[in-house]
Amino acid sequence: MAFGFFKKGEKKEKAASGSTHYFELKVKETVQETKDAISIVFEQPANQPISYKSGQFLTLIIAINDKEVRRAYSLCSSPFVDADLAVTVKRVESGLVSNWLVDNVKAGDTLKIMEPMGHFTTEFEKGRKRHLVMFAGGSGITPMLSHIKSVLTQEPESIASLIYCNRDIDSIIFKDELAKWETNYQGRLHVIHILDNAPMNWQGYSGLLNPELLKKLFERIPAWGLDKTTYLMCGPEGMMKNVETLLAQHSIPAEKIFKESFVQGTIDKAKKPAAETAFSENKVREVTIRYDGNEYKIMVEPKRTILETALDQGIDLPFSCQSGLCTACRGKALSGTVKLDEEEGLSQAERNEGYVLTCVGHPMTDDVVIEIG
Ligand SMILES: Cc1cc2nc3c(=O)[nH]c(=O)nc-3n(C[C@H](O)[C@H](O)[C@H](O)COP(=O)(O)OP(=O)(O)OC[C@H]3O[C@@H](n4cnc5c(N)ncnc54)[C@H](O)[C@@H]3O)c2cc1C
Ligand code: FES
Structure with a gap:
């Protein structure tokens, strides 16, 4: 396989115990x-x-x-x-x-x-040579720090660049730790901080991440070519939308960009109220769920999600955010049609393969069978 940063379709590993989640x-x-x-x-x-x-x-x-x-x-x-x-x-x-x-x-x-x-992940291999360009905002640094540590220690020929946006200098999480990794792996990690409110003596960048600033940042980080570069982002919705737009302007194709959202979007929601009435038909539908070697049949009422209905009936399905972001509730629809209120958490490839999120999913036909795990 030529690339494959995030193996979105891969099977979730069992908990270490094998039996409990x-x-x-x-x-x-x-x-x-x-x-x-x-x-x-x-x-x-x-x-x-x-x-x-x-x-x-x-x-x-x-x-x-x-x-x-x-x-x-x-x-x-x-x-x-x-x-x-x-x-x-x-x-x-x-x-x-x-x-x-x-x-x-x-x-x-x-x-x-x-x-x-979660699927904001990758396999690390000694022989791999790639450049991870990361955009993080605020608490969105957490998965990036994990990736930075892993790529620097596991892939001697790969490099990473982190563009990290924060309100002010005191809000920078892991400031010293990032500096330590940058020093210890000199030339292989480039950290660039951007502050909303920079102090007088600030030597770095400040203000909004706009086309001019992105151009300057790209001049500061190594240019490895599209085939070897992957772009990752995690941060406030506004920042991620902005970065996506800027990367598109730089002709970086969407399939090179991977994002993790911590909070449900508000920008698109305002534009597409129709999504909330996607399940508008007024019919109770049967859904079959296969999970952990068991098969459950539930009747899902209009306007209720598959997950809500299952939990109400004491079926212990996996879930976390309950807003279509984290994919903890992901399953594959083996038959039937499931409409999602929120599609942001799944890639187009996953949707094409039949993956659904039960926390935002509504059955649209009577033959829905979902396999989880
Ligand atoms: C996959 C995933 C990974 C996450 N990883 C982290 C992490 O590493 N560190 C971390 O601190 N959080 C992380 N979060 C966010 C975290 O799960 C919670 O949503 C967050 O802590 C807020 O929960 P709460 O109960 O305090 O707020 P709630 O009571 O649920 O929400 C209060 C209000 O704040 C808004 N809100 C919720 N989350 C955020 C946010 N992150 N930023 C701004 N407004 C918000 C809500 O829309 C609501 O209006 C992650 C979320 C997801 C889906
Ligand atoms: S529980 Fe997080 S996407 Fe469904």
Whole structure:
């Protein structure tokens, strides 16, 4: 295969235990990364290490006010470098879980997590020679740090460039760690910071990422040619849209660009209210779900998702964000038609192969059979 950064169609690995998808992990330590972000370092269970890939996320399952809530957090650790698993949580204004985690989690606590998931990942191979160009904003640095550590240590001939946007200097997560990797792997990692509000003595870039700035940035990072370069992005929606537009203006084809979204989009939503009425027909439909060697039949009412209906009936299907972003609930429709409220989480190739997201999926025919896992 010529390239294949993200093997979107690949099978999800089983949890290390083989039988369970959930773990209780002990918090080894928490690290205050910035004023509003902490890293939570989990001890790898000695008897049953959890395997994962760079770029995957953990789903943290927390009981707040007697209600169980789940949120996805990308692993910033690398399976090749770090003995433990780590995620970094940044406070979101009025956010339920992010603030709870930052305020409450401490060393010695035990948290329930769901096995690592996600497809913002790649295989690392010694003989590979490629350039990963990464655009990150705020907490979107987490999967990028994992990729940086993995690519630098596993692929001696590959390089990485990181363009990292933040509000101000104090908001930069992993500032020192990135500098350390840049020094230790001189010439193979280029980190460029861009700040919204730069201090007087700031030597780097500031302001909006626009065509002129992108041109300057591209002059500073090695030009390896399209065939050897992959573009990754993770950050606020506005930043990702902007970067996509700018890369398109540079004639970089969409299939060279991979993105991870942490938050459901608002820009496109405003433009396409029709998506919300995609399931407008008024019919209860039967859906068959195959998961973990079991087969379940559920009746899905109009305006309810396949996942909601299954969970209401006590079927323990995998899920995390419940908004069509993280792909934790992904399954393959073996027959029938499923309409998605939100298609952003799946690539066109995945959709063509029949993949669906049960958290935003509605059956449109009576013969829907979905295989998960
Ligand atoms: C695959 C994936 C990986 C993720 N990895 C990380 C990570 O490594 N670190 C991290 O801090 N977060 C990460 N997130 C986001 C995280 O899952 C939560 O959404 C986030 O912590 C907010 O949860 P909350 O309960 O505090 O906010 P909620 O109570 O769910 O939301 C409160 C309000 O904030 C908005 N909002 C939610 N998330 C964000 C956001 N990230 N930025 C701005 N506004 C937001 C919501 O739309 C809502 O209006 C990831 C999300 C996904 C899908
Ligand atoms: S649960 Fe995240 S995409 Fe469905």
